[in-house]
Amino acid sequence: MADEVRDNAAQARFELDADGQLAVAYYRLSGDVITFTHTEVPRALRGQGIASRLVRGALDSAKDRGLAVVPACSFVADFIKRHPDYRALLA
Template structure:
């Protein structure tokens, strides 16, 4: 069974994080009123390929939805996730096309 990590909104560092114990996985963001720009996703190399990045994006999207924010996905990894999970596209700013 995959481990579930707790999403932390580190507003001071402007990033959503998972504390992996010996490292941090993160999505950096820029917040502007009711819009949130996801700019960069980073998972430590030793944790790559374990689904942590996808779990981090999913929990971040849940947070964005719960806080009624409009998403502008600037990170290619986030955009790829959205293209594979169209149920989240309703969060994306109208006019932004995710393939």
């Protein structure tokens, strides 16, 4: 199915490989605040929970690093609304 979510800091995005394709969540990092700007999942992978797995991994990474989160991406904002355990991360 899919590998683990990884932070590609050089390209300022979290990545998740799934079925030979790449889903990404772009971000901007400023001090101890990470702003998620856009999430992309290849059309063929949509509806399989790939974006949720990607965002969960990205938010877990932010939490582990002690970062506050700004969900400028609507998918990330909606994910946090649906998963209240991540609301404490909001800046």
